[in-house]
Amino acid sequence: DQQVKQNSPSLSVQEGRISILNCDYTNSMFDYFLWYKKYPAEGPTFLISISSIKDKNEDGRFTVFLNKSAKHLSLHIVPSQPGDSAVYFCAARRTGANNLFFGTGTRLTVIP
């Protein structure tokens, strides 16, 4: 049962444009959400997170938006750079739990 879903396996964007990665979840008990970036043969690197009490969190070029009513979050990267090319994972934690639930990832390619 996939509780966190990333329905787009891949995304290509021109350098300098905005990248928008989407994530949907099914469990209304999730209260903390994170985005990780992963390069081949490396572990996931933490990018940005958001608590369910907020609807937006920004850190430099990265902004995460949370729409609780739609059970949807998105990661915006602007401007996109070739070094952003990686697989991006959305993750969520539910109230009272210790572990993270991960989506299956979206491979972002930023074209120079």
Add this chain to the structure above:
Amino acid sequence: NAGVMQNPRHLVRRRGQEARLRCSPMKGHSHVYWYRQLPEEGLKFMVYLQKENIIDESGMPKERFSAEFPKEGPSILRIQQVVRGDSAAYFCASSREGGLSNQPQHFGDGTRLSIL
């Protein structure tokens, strides 16, 4: 991913052998998590440990798998009598505070286990 150290990076075992995967958390972190990633899938939680205690093993298979985080030394994920289906990337993560806090988990580079 400086900080969380996993070894070995690659491990090859024959069916029926034992696999031992090691994880040293980031400095100052006392909470360790193990995840498994099968090909084309996301990471799946296995177990959460603090020093000398298993806190949550709800994602761990009931047989052949065990984990420990001793007072001294790294956390160990042990798989006995490995089978082909155990082939995966195993990631360890650590955090400064427990999983119930809003602290991100930081990951190592993983151990890629291949079963012949």
